[in-house]
Amino acid sequence: MIINTVCIVLVLLGIIFFVGGAVGIVRFPDFYTRMHAAGKGDTMSVFMVLVGLAVYQLSDFTLANLLIAGKILFITIFIMWASPTSTHALIKAGLEEGQKVWTRNDKKETEDEQ
Amino acid sequence: MKSLALISVVITGWLLLSAVGDFPYWGDPNSPANSYRLSQHFVTETFHETAVPNMVTAVLADYRGYDTMFETVVIFTAGIAIISILRVFRSDDQVASGQTVYEKRPDLIVDTTCRLMIPIIQLFALYVIAHGHHSPGGGFQGGVIFGASFILIALSRDLQAAHKWVPENRVLNLAGIGILIYAGFGLVAMFLGQNFLDYAILHKVMPATPIEARYHSMLGVEIGVAFTVTAIMYSIYSNLVSKGTMKEGL
Numbered sequence: 001m002i003i004n005t006v007c008i009v010l011v012l013l014g015i016i017f018f019v020g021g022a023v024g025i026v027r028f029p030d031f032y033t034r035m036h037a038a039g040k041g042d043t044m045s046v047f048m049v050l051v052g053l054a055v056y057q058l059s060d061f062t063l064a065n066l067l068i069a070g071k072i073l074f075i076t077i078f079i080m081w082a083s084p085t086s087t088h089a090l091i092k093a094g095l096e097e098g099q100k101v102w103t104r105n106d107k108k109e110t111e112d113e114q
Numbered sequence: 115m116k117s118l119a120l121i122s123v124v125i126t127g128w129l130l131l132s133a134v135g136d137f138p139y140w141g142d143p144n145s146p147a148n149s150y151r152l153s154q155h156f157v158t159e160t161f162h163e164t165a166v167p168n169m170v171t172a173v174l175a176d177y178r179g180y181d182t183m184f185e186t187v188v189i190f191t192a193g194i195a196i197i198s199i200l201r202v203f204r205s206d207d208q209v210a211s212g213q214t215v216y217e218k219r220p221d222l223i224v225d226t227t228c229r230l231m232i233p234i235i236q237l238f239a240l241y242v243i244a245h246g247h248h249s250p251g252g253g254f255q256g257g258v259i260f261g262a263s264f265i266l267i268a269l270s271r272d273l274q275a276a277h278k279w280v281p282e283n284r285v286l287n288l289a290g291i292g293i294l295i296y297a298g299f300g301l302v303a304m305f306l307g308q309n310f311l312d313y314a315i316l317h318k319v320m321p322a323t324p325i326e327a328r329y330h331s332m333l334g335v336e337i338g339v340a341f342t343v344t345a346i347m348y349s350i351y352s353n354l355v356s357k358g359t360m361k362e363g364l
Contacts, residue, residue, distance in 0.1 A: 078231070085227040092221060 010052030017045035030102035039087030193346035257343025292341030
C-alpha cells in the first residue's frame with residue numbers, strides 16, 4: 001500500500017516533469033532555452049518514472065524482482081549520464097554553428113510585432 | 115492531383131483493411147500457423163532437442179541455420195557494396211594513414227561520458243550475444259550494439275581515433291572472419307559425415323553430448339554473426355560520414 005503510493009507519486013511527478021519539458025520545447029523562444037527544457041524534462045522525468053517502476057517491482061519482494069529493479073536502476077543511471085551529455089553536445093554544436101542567443105531586445109521586438 | 119492521391123490512399127487502405135478481416139484471430143489454436151505440425155514440433159521439442167530455452171534462437175541458428183548464414187552474407191554484401199561505391203583512394207593516403215591528427219581537442223564532458231559508457235556498452239553487447247539462448251538477443255543485436263560503441267568513439271572524438279582501434283583492413287578481415295566462423299561450423303559437420311550445418315555431429319570434436327553440441331554450436335555461429343555485423347556497421351558508418359575518404363568524420 002505504502003509502496004504503491006510512493007510509486008504513484010513518483011510516476012506522477014515524472015509525468016509532470018515530462019509535460020513541463022514538452023511545454024518548454026514549444027513555448028521557449030530560442031534553441032538554447034528549448035534544449036534546456038528538453039534536457040531537464042528528459043533527465044528528471046525519466047529518472048522519476050523509472051525509479052517509480054523499480055519501487056513498484058519491490059512490492060512483491062523476491063530475488064527475481066530485486067534483479068529487475070536493479071536492471072531498471074542501471075537504465076536510470078545510463079540515462080542520467082547520456083541525456084545531459086547529449087544536451088550539452090547539441091548545445092555546443094549549436095554554439096559553434098552560430099545559433100543566436102535570445103536577449104531582452106529580442107523580447108521587445110517580438111512584443112512590438114504582436 | 116491531391117484528390118487523386120486521396121482516392122488511391124483510400125482504396126489501398128480499404129484493400130489492406132479488408133485483408134485484415136481474413137486473418138485468423140490472435141492466438142487462434144486452429145489457425146494454419148498454429149495447427150501445422152512443424153510449429154508444434156518447434157514449440158514442444160526445441161528444448162529437448164537443443165537444450166536452448168529461447169526457441170527463437172534455436173529456430174534462427176539451428177533449424178534454419180542455412181538461411182541465417184546467408185542473412186549474414188547479405189549484411190556482408192551490403193557493406194562491400196557501400197565500400198565499393200563510396201570509398202575513394204587518393205595518392206596521399208600512405209602519408210596520412212600512419213599518424214593520428216586531432217584537428218580540435220575533444221570536448222571534455224562528452225569525452226568523459228563516452229569513456230565511462232563505451233566499456234559498459236561493449237560489455238552489454240557481449241552479454242546480448244552470449245545470452246541469446248536464454249533471452250531476446252543474439253548475434254545480430256549484439257553486433258549492432260558493439261558496432262555502435264565504435265561509432266560512439268568516432269562521434270565523440272574523431273574518425274581517426276576510432277581507426278586506431280579498428281583500422282579499415284582489420285574491419286574487413288573481421289567481417290570475413292565472421293562468415294568463415296559460421297560456415298566453418300557447417301563445414302566441420304560436413305567433414306564428420308553429416309549435412310552442412312547439422313551441429314549434432316559436432317559432439318565428436320567437442321567435449322559434449324549431441325544436444326549440448328547443438329547448444330554450443332549455436333553460440334559459436336552467433337559469435338560469427340556478431341563479428342560480421344559489428345564490422346559492417348562500423349564500416350558503413352565510417353564510409354558514409356567521411357564521404358569515403360576515411361580521413362575525418364563529423
